[in-house]
Amino acid sequence: MEPARKRGRSDMWEHFNLITPDKVRCLVCSAELKYHGNTSSMIRHFTAKHGAAVNQGNTNQVDRKPKLDEALVNMVVKDSQPFSIVDDCGFKEFVALLDPTYTLPSRRALKNMVLQRYEEEKTKAKAVMQRVEAVSLTADMWTSINMDAYLAVTCHYVDDSVKLAQCFWECCLSLKFIQLLTSLLQ
């Protein structure tokens, strides 16, 4: 009884979707339940069917949360996904089915995590660049659908193990190009 009470009423809406005014669907097992204007049947269903998974999840939630957040940042960066993906209902259902204990970060929190990752990777890239003798710069320019001009700069260089490597250095509005060049030459 106690875990259900602790999770509380509003938390239940993380695991259920209201599909009609009097029906909800469990995001974990897709079971449909009658909805009478309160969450008691949802709590009963969730505790009976998924209680074990929830309790087990809660114990290692502290360990899992940073790893899952990191994987989410990887996905957003590698697949060029918008920050708003955390508000997409299909994605939320998918994540809830994979791990009902994981709470997705907010759009703003995700943006800050990506910015932090950018700073970390930039620091690493700068450290690598300082060790190489020479780089070759390649620039690519394009115009976005709303006519903003973009410029991407890629560095090619030969690393310590004599392998050709590349570093996607920066992508910015071309108006900022002068500032970018200044920062690269520093």
Ligand SMILES: [Zn+2]
């Ligand atoms: Zn269920």
